[in-house]
Amino acid sequence: MGKRPTRYDVAQLAQVSVATVSYVVNNGPRGVSAETRKRVESAIQQLGYQPHAIARSLKTGSSQTVGLLVQSLLQSFTGSLVDAVEKSLASLDYGLILASSHENPERERKMLNVLGSQRIDGLLFVPASSHNREHAIAFIEAGIPLVFMDRYIPGVPADVVMTDNAAAARQLTTHLIDQGCRRLICLSFSRDASSAIDRVKGFWQALADRGLPTGNHQILIMEYASGVSSPDQPLLDYIREHGVPDGIICTTDDLIVRAIKTLRQLRIRVFDQVLVGGGFVNSPWAELFEGSIPIVHQDFQLMARKAVQFLLDRISGDDSPPRTELIEAHLLTGA
Amino acid sequence: MGKRPTRYDVAQLAQVSVATVSYVVNNGPRGVSAETRKRVESAIQQLGYQPHAIARSLKTGSSQTVGLLVQSLLQSFTGSLVDAVEKSLASLDYGLILASSHENPERERKMLNVLGSQRIDGLLFVPASSHNREHAIAFIEAGIPLVFMDRYIPGVPADVVMTDNAAAARQLTTHLIDQGCRRLICLSFSRDASSAIDRVKGFWQALADRGLPTGNHQILIMEYASGVSSPDQPLLDYIREHGVPDGIICTTDDLIVRAIKTLRQLRIRVFDQVLVGGGFVNSPWAELFEGSIPIVHQDFQLMARKAVQFLLDRISGDDSPPRTELIEAHLLTGA
DNA sequence: CTGAAAGCGCTTACAG
DNA sequence: CTGAAAGCGCTTACAG
Known part of the structure; x- marks a missing residue:
């Protein structure tokens, strides 16, 4: 329950400015002398300091977090899909906020709003239906990139990654x-x-x-x-x-x-x-x-990799026309 | 991509102070005259203003978000578990950050660290093994409540909710x-x-x-x-x-x-x-x-409800001794 | 190489 | 009933 140490505590212990602590923690954008760095690092160790991701988000405007809104978590394919998305994101040091519409258009709309104010950097979206076309468009217009996975809503200008x-x-x-x-x-x-x-x-x-x-x-x-x-x-x-x-x-x-x-x-x-x-x-x-x-x-790993890649492209400002990527499925006949 | 409106824009349009906008948005902690309220509300409408959850988190110290760290998302029971947790949290207006250790102790340790700096309000944890006992203890000592679901690590002072x-x-x-x-x-x-x-x-x-x-x-x-x-x-x-x-x-x-x-x-x-x-x-x-x-x-709905309830108790400061809740399973013999 | 300071968008105690 | 202001923990342009 103890208050967590802040960058300020570290600065004081290491006898440097708070700015310098930032430069050490972030490895940039400016160099720090080897000796200073060592002092800061040992202070971090000593205090068990952990950077405060939320404060950083507020300043940088990026949360390093992506939302995933699925239509359900009970159908068997969703587990594979969520797993694949989590893996892809984690490998790129992105966090995952998960929400489910439970196949309910109203709930889906609500979750779109919640995710919108959560300030995720982007949204992967498996729509339950086409009911929330306008909301999806509004979401994109509010400035948060959106990529459809597995299904899409026709008429929404967004990338789509799905099985053929x-x-x-x-x-x-x-x-x-x-x-x-x-x-x-x-x-x-x-x-x-x-x-x-x-x-x-x-x-x-x-x-x-x-x-x-x-x-x-x-x-x-x-x-x-x-x-x-x-x-x-x-x-x-x-x-x-x-x-x-x-x-x-x-x-x-x-x-x-x-x-x-x-x-x-x-x-x-x-x-x-x-x-x-x-x-x-x-x-x-x-x-x-x-x-x-x-x-x-279906190849959910590939689907997730592509979708995440598309989304990160959009997050970094790519505003080329929407793409649709079809992932090949495989028929196992056992024969 | 347009900059989102902030509370400041709303204040300007409604001809009030930023504080007043807050009081309207949060319905408190202080009253606002009916007329002012109306002006603010229409300005919010007009601008499509959405509160910035991250900024609020920074100020209030609470993110209204809970982490769920599971051992895998591929085993069939995890889908049911995650679904149940998402439902319970959503009904209480809590968000869900999902992470998976993929049965790997090192990854689990890493995710514990990531989730720790994400400043979640609490963590629901399905440990892959007992390897990260010390890290789980450190997590709790850093001030973030933790509740075990489905499995537990012996020797960690935390609530446990699992099937009998x-x-x-x-x-x-x-x-x-x-x-x-x-x-x-x-x-x-x-x-x-x-x-x-x-x-x-x-x-x-x-x-x-x-x-x-x-x-x-x-x-x-x-x-x-x-x-x-x-x-x-x-x-x-x-x-x-x-x-x-x-x-x-x-x-x-x-x-x-x-x-x-x-x-x-x-x-x-x-x-x-x-x-x-x-x-x-x-x-x-x-x-x-x-x-x-x-x-x-297994009754995952009940497991999730209990675990979420325990966690929220802890988040609101309950520091009674750790509890263990066993959920009854049902044997279907079909006979 | 390093520090002092502004500001991200909020909340809320302090005045009026 | 309402406003001006401090501050949550960071980042980074601006000085030195």
């Missing part, structure tokens, strides 16, 4: 078609998230590639399990009306699990009657089905 | 014994983490409860998969030497997956020849094995 979702979904769907599937459905987790939209696009592209009639196929929107009473109803309804499809594209990890559970419940033989594929994350559990379930792996 | 790991493991082991298992092994993820140690204790307790001879049972330490060349070797070795056990207690989610994969590789029939149980996290994938794998669920 359309290509990945297309490749996955093609794989199932080549395994013999002729009546496919695609389970999408949102009609709003850009990543969901792009995955659906890839699904249709693959069907077109192989010249399959579109009438036999369908997109089902399966809300997040939390909150909704029977989130898997769309799949149940589909099967009741149209019978069992022979292939299911799942646009998230969670949807693989839910699809398999639903099929089992109906006593439909997964892997035999119906092929299932999807994922888009690196869950260890998925490996238990390796070979049975083709899984799409 | 021994009780949970004991209950799980008892369940397998009652299913008929007589030669059990326990896969532990660490010989150092307190949570691992407590789970192992619970394992032995259950055997003692049922009066089973200890000689037939064994603990295997299975390092994290990352980094080690063949992390599952201990299990392979055990089976080669002692034959197939009839029950395996897995102290993490990840170890369930690895155990099943290893058994399959040896063509051992899981669920038939060997019962597997464990978990300690709420992975949706685990549900696919519901009924086959008894799973321990």
Whole structure:
């Protein structure tokens, strides 16, 4: 609880000015004689002095801290994403302020405001939806650079770094078609998230590639399990009306699990009657089905490195037109 | 990029002093006449003024920010834990600075230093090991309250909030014994983490409860998969030497997956020849094995609420002796 | 090579 | 009810 020593205490003990202490601590912008430096350093040691990052921020106008606003921390891919971002930032001596919108547009707006007054140097943003387009624009106009990760809000002038979702979904769907599937459905987790939209696009592209009639196929929107009473109803309804499809594209990890559970419940033989594929994350559990379930792996490390690099570029003043970087995903068929 | 308006700009536009702006923004500590207040509020609106949290921190000495230092963000339970902490903090208008030690004691030490100079109001700490006992003590002595979550470092005078790991493991082991298992092994993820140690204790307790001879049972330490060349070797070795056990207690989610994969590789029939149980996290994938794998669920929401509450108590000056709060886990047998 | 001093944007005790 | 002013712990241009 003892008051922490300040630069002033160090100066007094070392018999120098406070300025000199700064020059030693920061290794610049001006030299210090070897002897003085030694005195200062030993005073720092003795007092256990630690620079006060907040005071420095106030003076320099930079906090060496980046915000990360995600849509949720419960979906399995977020852990990988946050981990990758933390690693990238830490390697550059940047701190990470984390916030979650919990998929809620109002909360997202609130967190944008909070992060804005927190004076982060920049924001990495995984938007829950496109509801806060205006707020995102205002955020940027207030002078804080913003880079979208994983998803983006169309119409916001900001860099985007995300998986090439359309290509990945297309490749996955093609794989199932080549395994013999002729009546496919695609389970999408949102009609709003850009990543969901792009995955659906890839699904249709693959069907077109192989010249399959579109009438036999369908997109089902399966809300997040939390909150909704029977989130898997769309799949149940589909099967009741149209019978069992022979292939299911799942646009998230969670949807693989839910699809398999639903099929089992109906006593439909997964892997035999119906092929299932999807994922888009690196869950260890998925490996238990390796070979049975083709899984799409995203490269979050690369995504984070790129996004952080873009953001730091912007922070240092780069104001070239917004860029979009697509990260390649990998399809593991286990075959 | 435009300079943000400061309280000074607002004061000028509203024709009041800077002090008055503060009183309006903070709703105190002093009243402001209704008319003045209105003028100030409209000036704030007009300029889009946002208070500068960092400047306030410097003055007040409190950052309304809490640090969370975890051992990893890749293990499945961390997502649930971080989510729960973020929710608890956000509901109290506290921000979250997140850092990870990546299971590395040196990095952990570094992050403790970084977080210390960041001037967080307090730290929630999931230690990777007991290596940084002295640093944790120094951290507390520097005046920043610290609360352990999920694990603790013995000998550090700080509050601890964690799952009652021994009780949970004991209950799980008892369940397998009652299913008929007589030669059990326990896969532990660490010989150092307190949570691992407590789970192992619970394992032995259950055997003692049922009066089973200890000689037939064994603990295997299975390092994290990352980094080690063949992390599952201990299990392979055990089976080669002692034959197939009839029950395996897995102290993490990840170890369930690895155990099943290893058994399959040896063509051992899981669920038939060997019962597997464990978990300690709420992975949706685990549900696919519901009924086959008894799973321990931890209540991270409650853990986070308690830990945050303890930490805020400490921040507001509570210096009563350190408390330890055990959170009850729940065994789902699916039966 | 080194020091005295202004100022980053706030809060709040001190006057009026 | 309101204003002028000190000061939180730093950085850095300005002098010497």
